[in-house]
Amino acid sequence: MATFTLNINGTKQEVDVDPSTPMLWVLRDHLNLVGTKYGCGIAQCGACTIHMDGTATRACMLTVSSVGNSEITTIEGLSEEGNHPVQKAWLEVDVPQCGYCQAGQIMTASALLEKNPNPTDEEIEMAMNGNICRCGTYTRIKKAVKLAAKS
Amino acid sequence: MTLVKTKIGRRAFIRNTGLASGGLVIGFNWLASCKMTPEQVSSLPKEWFELNGFLKVGDNGMVTIMSPNPEIGQNIKTAMPMIVAEELDVAWKDVIVEQAPLNTDIFTRQIAGGSQSIRQGWESLRMAGATAKQMLKEAAAQSWGVSADEITTKEGILSHEGTGNAAGYGEMASAAASIEVPEEVQLKETSDFSIIGTDTKNVDGKKIVTGQPLYGLDVYKEGMLTAMIVHPPAFGMTYKGMNADAVKSMPGIKDVFHFEVYPEGIEKQWSDQGGIPELVAIVGDSTWECMQAKKALEVEWEQSSKAESTSYHDEELLALLEKPTETPARKDGDVDAAFKNAAKIVESTYSAPYLAHNTMEPMNFFAHVTPEKAELLGPIQTPEFAEKTVAARLGMPVEKIDIMMTRMGGGFGRRLYGPFVIEAAVISQKMNAPIKLVYSREDDMTQGTYRPSYKVKYKAGLDADGNLIAWHVRGAGTNDSLVFEDRFPAGAVDNYLAEKHTLATNVTTGAWRAPRSNFIAGAEQAFMDEVAEASGKDPIEFRLELFDRAMNNPVGDPKKNDYDPERYAGVLKLVKEKSDWANSNGKARGVSAYYCHNSYVAQVLDLEDGGGDMPRVDKVHCAVDCGIVINPLGAKNQIEGGIIDGVGHSTFSAMSFKDGKPEQSNFDRYRLIRHSEAPKNIEVHFVDNGIDPTGLGEPSLPPIIAALSNALYKATGRRYYNQPFINERPPLVG
Numbered sequence: 001m002a003t004f005t006l007n008i009n010g011t012k013q014e015v016d017v018d019p020s021t022p023m024l025w026v027l028r029d030h031l032n033l034v035g036t037k038y039g040c041g042i043a044q045c046g047a048c049t050i051h052m053d054g055t056a057t058r059a060c061m062l063t064v065s066s067v068g069n070s071e072i073t074t075i076e077g078l079s080e081e082g083n084h085p086v087q088k089a090w091l092e093v094d095v096p097q098c099g100y101c102q103a104g105q106i107m108t109a110s111a112l113l114e115k116n117p118n119p120t121d122e123e124i125e126m127a128m129n130g131n132i133c134r135c136g137t138y139t140r141i142k143k144a145v146k147l148a149a150k151s
Numbered sequence: 152m153t154l155v156k157t158k159i160g161r162r163a164f165i166r167n168t169g170l171a172s173g174g175l176v177i178g179f180n181w182l183a184s185c186k187m188t189p190e191q192v193s194s195l196p197k198e199w200f201e202l203n204g205f206l207k208v209g210d211n212g213m214v215t216i217m218s219p220n221p222e223i224g225q226n227i228k229t230a231m232p233m234i235v236a237e238e239l240d241v242a243w244k245d246v247i248v249e250q251a252p253l254n255t256d257i258f259t260r261q262i263a264g265g266s267q268s269i270r271q272g273w274e275s276l277r278m279a280g281a282t283a284k285q286m287l288k289e290a291a292a293q294s295w296g297v298s299a300d301e302i303t304t305k306e307g308i309l310s311h312e313g314t315g316n317a318a319g320y321g322e323m324a325s326a327a328a329s330i331e332v333p334e335e336v337q338l339k340e341t342s343d344f345s346i347i348g349t350d351t352k353n354v355d356g357k358k359i360v361t362g363q364p365l366y367g368l369d370v371y372k373e374g375m376l377t378a379m380i381v382h383p384p385a386f387g388m389t390y391k392g393m394n395a396d397a398v399k400s401m402p403g404i405k406d407v408f409h410f411e412v413y414p415e416g417i418e419k420q421w422s423d424q425g426g427i428p429e430l431v432a433i434v435g436d437s438t439w440e441c442m443q444a445k446k447a448l449e450v451e452w453e454q455s456s457k458a459e460s461t462s463y464h465d466e467e468l469l470a471l472l473e474k475p476t477e478t479p480a481r482k483d484g485d486v487d488a489a490f491k492n493a494a495k496i497v498e499s500t501y502s503a504p505y506l507a508h509n510t511m512e513p514m515n516f517f518a519h520v521t522p523e524k525a526e527l528l529g530p531i532q533t534p535e536f537a538e539k540t541v542a543a544r545l546g547m548p549v550e551k552i553d554i555m556m557t558r559m560g561g562g563f564g565r566r567l568y569g570p571f572v573i574e575a576a577v578i579s580q581k582m583n584a585p586i587k588l589v590y591s592r593e594d595d596m597t598q599g600t601y602r603p604s605y606k607v608k609y610k611a612g613l614d615a616d617g618n619l620i621a622w623h624v625r626g627a628g629t630n631d632s633l634v635f636e637d638r639f640p641a642g643a644v645d646n647y648l649a650e651k652h653t654l655a656t657n658v659t660t661g662a663w664r665a666p667r668s669n670f671i672a673g674a675e676q677a678f679m680d681e682v683a684e685a686s687g688k689d690p691i692e693f694r695l696e697l698f699d700r701a702m703n704n705p706v707g708d709p710k711k712n713d714y715d716p717e718r719y720a721g722v723l724k725l726v727k728e729k730s731d732w733a734n735s736n737g738k739a740r741g742v743s744a745y746y747c748h749n750s751y752v753a754q755v756l757d758l759e760d761g762g763g764d765m766p767r768v769d770k771v772h773c774a775v776d777c778g779i780v781i782n783p784l785g786a787k788n789q790i791e792g793g794i795i796d797g798v799g800h801s802t803f804s805a806m807s808f809k810d811g812k813p814e815q816s817n818f819d820r821y822r823l824i825r826h827s828e829a830p831k832n833i834e835v836h837f838v839d840n841g842i843d844p845t846g847l848g849e850p851s852l853p854p855i856i857a858a859l860s861n862a863l864y865k866a867t868g869r870r871y872y873n874q875p876f877i878n879e880r881p882p883l884v885g
Binding site: 001017018020021022025028029030032033034035036037038039040041042044045047074075076078079082087090091094096097098099100101102103106121122124125126128129131132133134135136137138139140141142 | 224226368371443513795831
C-alpha cells in the first residue's frame with residue numbers, strides 16, 4: 001500500500017492503495033465517483049474513459065502510481081451542473097438507452113471537441129471507435145456530437 | 152368513453168398494505184440514495200397522499216408515479232408512467248418517476264422480457280391513473296356540493312363549469328385519499344390522448360449524462376465487502392480443490408471458499424437456468440484486491456461430462472438437418488408430391504454461432520442477509536422468480552426477502568437468469584456481512600447462458616408460373632428447437648412441412664434478444680429472397696402475393712397461424728412507399744419483414760457504394776406496426792438500437808468453444824459493432840392504427856439480418872448463408 005495525492009476534478013484527494021490499482025477502481029471503490037464505469041478492464045470498450053490533462057484515457061489500465069500530478073477529470077467533474085455542451089446535446093438528442101456506456105462516450109466526445117471543434121463524420125467515428133455501445137446508440141451519438149460542435 | 156371495471160390488480164388499490172409513502176417498506180431506499188436534481192428538490196411537496204400503489208399526489212400537485220417493471224434500456228421507466236399520467240390527466244412536467252420495488256401484492260408481471268411490459272401493463276397502468284383521477288373528482292364533488300360527473304380535469308386541474316369552482320389536484324389529494332376506490336372507471340378515448348404519442352425524453356437522462364449512481368455496480372454501502380466468483384474454465388467440469396490458504400493472506404482478502412449455489416433438493420425456478428451448481432467465492436475489501444486474489448488462486452477442476460467443441464456442435468447440427476423428425480411440427484398438404492411436380496426447386500442451409508449477451512454492465516448484485524431478513528438490490532429482469540429461489544436457498548420465508556431493482560446496464564435476456572442473485576445472497580449469509588458480487592467481464596462472457604447455435608435447411612418448390620407450391624423447413628439448435636411452425640409462410644402455401652430438432656449440449660443457453668427469431672427471421676427472409684428471385688418476381692410483390700393468399704384463401708385453420716397477414720402486408724407496403732422501392736438509385740438494397748413479440752416490422756436496407764466485399768450500411772428504412780406508440784421518441788430509439796444490434800451481431804460476433812472452453816472471454820476477441828461500422832442513417836415509420844400497444848424492444852432486430860444479407864447479395868453476387876457474415880467474404884485472390 002502507498003499514499004497518493006491525486007488532482008481529481010480540481011480537488012486534491014488522498015488515497016492509500018496498492019500502487020498497481022487502476023484509476024477506475026480508485027475512483028469507484030475509494031473516492032465514490034461511480035460515473036466512470038467498468039466494462040472490460042482491458043481498454044477495449046471505453047466505458048471507463050476519463051480525461052488526463054485533457055486527453056481521453058482509459059481508467060481501467062491507468063495505474064494510480066502513473067498519474068502523478070496530472071489533472072484528472074471524470075464525468076462528475078465535466079461540468080458544474082451537467083450543462084457541458086456535450087451533456088446538453090446528449091439530452092437534446094435523447095441518446096441513451098440503457099445508459100451504462102454513455103459517461104465514457106461523453107468523455108471521449110468532449111475530449112475530441114476540445115481538440116477539434118468541427119470534426120467531420122469520419123473524424124467523429126474514428127475518435128469514438130474505442131467506445132462500444134451495446135444498445136446501438138451510435139447514430140444518435142454522432143448526431144449529438146455534431147450538435148455539440150455547433151454550440 | 153370506455154367504462155371499465157377496475158378488475159386488474161385490485162390489491163393495488165388497497166392502500167397502506169405494503170407500499171407506504173415512497174415505497175419505503177423495503178427498509179432501505181435505493182432511490183433516496185440517488186441525488187435528486189435541484190429542480191426536483193425545490194418543487195417537492197410538504198406531504199404526499201397515496202391514491203393507489205402506482206401513484207401518490209403531493210399537496211402542491213406534484214405526482215409521483217411508480218414504474219413497476221425493471222428498466223434494462225427499453226425505456227419503460229419513461230413509457231409506463233406516461234400511460235398512468237395520461238389517464239390521471241396530469242401535466243408530464245409535474246410527474247416524478249420512481250422505480251417500484253418488487254411487490255407482487257400490488258404489481259402484476261414485474262418482468263422485463265418478451266417485449267411484453269407495455270402490452271401486458273397497458274390496462275392496469277391506465278386503470279391506475281383513471282381510478283386516481285376519479286377519486287380526485289369525487290373529493291372535489293363533495294367539497295363543492297356538485298356531482299362528480301360534472302367535473303372536468305385538465306393537466307392536474309379540476310373544474311366545475313356550473314359553479315365556476317376550480318382546484319389543483321394537490322388541494323384535493325388529502326380528501327381523495329379517503330375516498331372509496333371506484334368499482335368502475337372511464338378510460339379516455341385514444342383520440343383524447345395528450346401525453347401518449349408525444350416525444351418524451353428518458354426520465355433518467357440527466358442522471359445518466361452526469362454519472363450519478365443508477366446501476367447495480369454503483370451500489371456502495373457502509374461496511375460492504377466485494378465478492379467475486381471463480382467458475383469452471385470449461386463446460387462439463389466440476390470442482391475438485393484449490394489453494395485457498397495461499398490466497399486468504401493476500402492484502403484486503405477476507406475469505407476464499409467453495410460453495411454450493413444449488414445444493415441437491417433446492418427448488419429451482421426457470422430463471423435459475425444456466426446456473427453453475429458450485430463455485431468458489433473470493434471476498435475482500437475492494438474490487439482490485441479481489442481481482443488480484445483471483446489471479447493468484449489455483450482451482451482444480453475435473454471434466455465430468457463431455458468437453459464439447461464448436462466443430463462437434465456443427466457436425467451434430469448438420470447431421471440433424473439430414474434427418475426427418477418422427478412427428479412434424481406442422482404439415483399441410485404433401486410437400487414430397489409437390490416437389491416432384493415443381494418446375495423449380497430452391498434449397499439452402501443457413502447457420503449462426505453461439506452469442507454472448509455482453510451487457511455493458513457485467514452481472515452483479517448487492518446482498519445483505521441477516522437472520523431477520525435478506526435485502527437484495529441490483530439488476531435483475533425477473534425479480535419475482537429470484538426471490539423464490541433466494542428464499543428456498545437461504546431457508547427463509549419469502550416475506551423476509553426484499554428485492555429492489557436498479558437501472559440495468561443492458562439486459563438482452565441475460566438478466567432473465569438470476570443465479571448471480573442467489574450467489575450474492577449465499578455469500579452474504581456465509582460472511583454475515585453486506586456484500587456486492589461483481590462478475591469480471593471474463594466471468595460474464597465465459598459463464599454461459601448463450602444464444603444457442605443454430606442451423607436450418609429450407610427447400611421450396613415453384614410451379615411453371617413462379618407460384619410457391621411447397622415449403623419445407625427443418626431446423627436444429629443447441630438446447631433449442633428453433634422453428635416457429637405457425638409463422639409465415641405457414642397458411643400461405645398449399646404444401647408445407649415444418650420440422651424441428653434439438654441437440655442437447657452442456658454449453659448452457661438462454662433467451663437472447665428476440666429468442667429464435669434472432670436467427671430464423673434472417674434465414675427465412677433470406678431464403679424468401681432466393682425463392683422470389685427464382686420465381687422471377689419482385690421480392691416485395693412475391694411476399695404480398697403470399698399475404699393475399701393467407702388473407703383470402705388460407706391453408707389450414709387460419710386461427711392456427713401466428714400472424715395477421717393484413718398487418719404484415721401493411722408494413723411491407725409502407726416500407727415500399729417510404730423507401731421508394733422502385734428507385735434504388737443504383738444502391739444495393741435488400742428487403743425483409745418479420746413478425747415477433749406481437750409486432751410487425753419491414754425494412755429496406757441500402758449499402759454504401761464502393762464498400763468492397765463488406766460494404767457499410769448506408770441507410771435503413773423501417774416500417775413498424777406495434778399498435779399505439781406510447782413514446783415515439785423512445786420507440787424510435789428502440790428500433791434504431793435493434794437494427795444496429797442485428798447488423799452488428801450478424802456481421803461480426805461469435806462465441807466458439809474448444810474442448811468445452813470458450814475461446815472468447817473479452818472484447819479483444821469477441822467483436823461487437825463499433826461507431827464506424829454502424830448504419831449511417833435509419834428512418835423509422837410507425838403505422839398509426841389505434842390498436843392496443845405491443846412489443847418494441849425486440850422486433851426490429853430479427854428481420855434486419857436478412858435485409859442485410861439480401862443487400863449483400865445485390866452488392867457482391869454472393870449469398871451470405873453463415874453468420875457472422877464477415878467470415879463469408881470471398882478469399883483474397885493472390
